[in-house]
Amino acid sequence: MxxxxxxxxxxxxxxxxxxxxxxxxxxxxxxxxxxxxxxxxxxxxxxxxxxxxxxxxxxxxxVTNFGDGTRTTKEVSISRIIANSAVQVEGARTFDLAVGSAGASTAGPYTFLLVDNETGDVYAGTPDGLEELDPDAVTVEDGAITAADGYTILSRGEVNELSQADGPLAGFAVPTEDGVITAQGFSAVELSSPLEYDEATDTITNTETGVEYTPVQTGDRKYFTSEDGERLSDLSWGENVGLDNYIRAFTDPTIARDFVGIFVWTLTFAVLSVATTLVLGMFLATVLNDPRLRGQKMLRAVLLVPYAIPAFISLLVWSSFFNSEFGLINTTLGLSIDWFGDPFWAKVAVLMANLWLGFPYMFLVCTGALQAIPSDLKEAASIDGATGWTNFRKITFPLMLVSIAPLLVASFAFNFNNFGAIFLLTEGGPFTPDNPTAGGTDILISYTYRLAFGGGAQQIGFAAAVSVLLFILTGILAAIQFRATRQLEELS
Structure with a gap:
């Protein structure tokens, strides 16, 4: 298939x-x-x-500038710029239009399959130009091409969908010697444009005014601009930009300020999430590891309930708990904390919810580690006069770390990129009017997501660069942690 x-x-x-x-x-x-x-x-x-x-x-x-306004190739953007300035002149050629795809109907690349209404000649039109087709290679019914060798003919519904804003057929134009051919419904017309593109000099010239436009770099994209700074169009195109996105991540003052602040909170969030869940999980595992405790199995099963509930459901429930007006926490405790409106309390709310989600996992791994420790070690320590706290601090905890240290590193890496906890609870907020991009609880992965798919202009290429940096950073931190845990091997 x-x-x-x-x-x-x-x-x-x-x-x-x-x-x-x-x-x-x-x-x-x-x-x-x-x-x-x-x-x-x-x-x-x-x-x-x-x-x-x-x-x-x-x-x-x-290493590209892919994003809003740069999703098309340079050739397509040039043809759209020329088409936007074109007008219909008397005696212009008209065509019946069908749209074909050289691959699957949803994949492209797309081609205008045209039948000249006056001569009956058939053509294939792309942003590279117009090419006459062999009449024997196409099937024409009711004046329009219904089949063509090498092409999949799109239905009218598919053409309508692909012609929506930012679709691959939006502004699709075929350059000709006299202008451009553009779609008008399910027909096409040749329009005359005062703009001409010279591939040799990479310039667009207005033949009526004589003004010449050349590509000028603005930020991460290029626009055809005249010598006096007048921009011909807001259309740009996708291209390789090398390491510009990485350089921007370290040199742009706004990005650098946000990145440092968000990195500090990301590191704090990951460390505190691991520490709090470990402490609570270890405490509960130690208490329930006493064989004299009645209902031990039932209590362990109850503590695993948060782990059994899907995380996104738990986070949505916790989101309602933190509602400042009628949330369970403020109502029950008689508080008036604006949990999601104040950056500090929003961070506290995220850590509390993540503690609920994470402690059952730590409880499980600590229970397993405790049961793997030989009981005769504890008995020998007790005979030598060790108290319960000394026994735990000198024997139980170090031996437990031997087993769970790699899991702590994995938990840190998971929380370092814990997109779900942030997005479902606070969506990265609260935000300030002067900086709607970086929120008070944003971690690096949620910040990257907003850069790529946020409500403003999508900067997918730049977000990909931040993702690569985040991957390297996570790998370095994990390597440091694994190196630090090697000393525990002497205890095993």
Whole structure:
């Protein structure tokens, strides 16, 4: 099923990769050889597909200016600029229009399939220009092309959907010697434009005024601009920008200020989340580990209830608890705290909700670690006169850390990127009028999300660069933590 779709869309790399994986699977599992590979291959494939490949794609995106206003190629943007200035003149050619895709109907690239209303000639039009087609390669019914070799004909509903704002067919124009061809409903007309593009000099010239426009860098994008600074259009295009996004992350004063503040809170949030859940989980595990306690199994089951409830449901419930007017916490305790309106109390609310979500996990791992500690060690310490606190501090806790230290590192990495807890509870807020981008409880991952998909102009390329930096930062912190936990191996 995938092969025809990839062939029709020209995705040769993906086709080669998929068939390469199929061949490897057949060779490994259809023979009695390669026994170790039978166990290693599934995990390796999942690692490549779900970890390594997304990292590569994110890095590729991070060196572009992809985002709002830069989703199209330079050729498409130029054709739209010329089309926006074009007007219909007397005697202009008109066409019946069909839209074809060289691949799947939803994938593109798209082509105008045109039938000249006067001569009946058939053409294929792209942002690169107009090309006459062989009449034998198309099927024309009622004046319009209904089938063409190498193309999938889009339905009218699909054309309407793709022609919406920011759609791939919005402003689609085909340059010609006399102007451009643009769609008017399900027909097309050739318009005359005073603008001409010269590929050799990379300039657009207004033939009526003689003004020449060249691409000028503004921020992370380029616009055709005249010598006196007049911008021809607000249309830009996507292109590689190298390391500009990374340089911007460290040199832009606003970004640097937000980044440092958010990083400090992210680190604080991750450390406190791990510390508070560990302390509560360890305390409960220690108390319930006493064999003399009645109802031990039932109490353990009750403490695991928060872990069994989906996190997004718990966070939405906690969100209602923190309502400043009729929330359970303020109403029950007689408080008047604006939990989500004050940055400090919003941080406290996030930590409290995350404590509820995280302590059952720590309770589980600490219970397992406690039960793995030989009881004769504690008995020997008690015979030597150790108190209960000394026993816990000198024997139980160090031995427990041997087992749970790697899990603490994983928990830190998870909370360092705990998007759900922030977004579902506070959405990163509260925000100030002078800075609606960075909120009081934003961590780096929620800040990155807002840059990429926020209500303002989407900066997906820049957000990808921040994501790469966040990945490197998380990896460095995890490596430091793992290195610090190596000394615990001497206790095992």
């Amino acid at each position: 995938l092969t025809p779709a990839l062939l029709s869309s020209g995705q040769w790399v993906f086709l080669a990769v998929i068939w390469g994986i199929v061949i490897i699977l057949v060779v490994v599992y259809a023979t009695r050889r390669f026994l170790p590979a039978k166990y290693l291959l599934p995990g390796t494939l999942f690692l490549i597909v779900f970890v390594i490949y997304p990292i590569i794609v994110t890095f590729q995106l991070s």
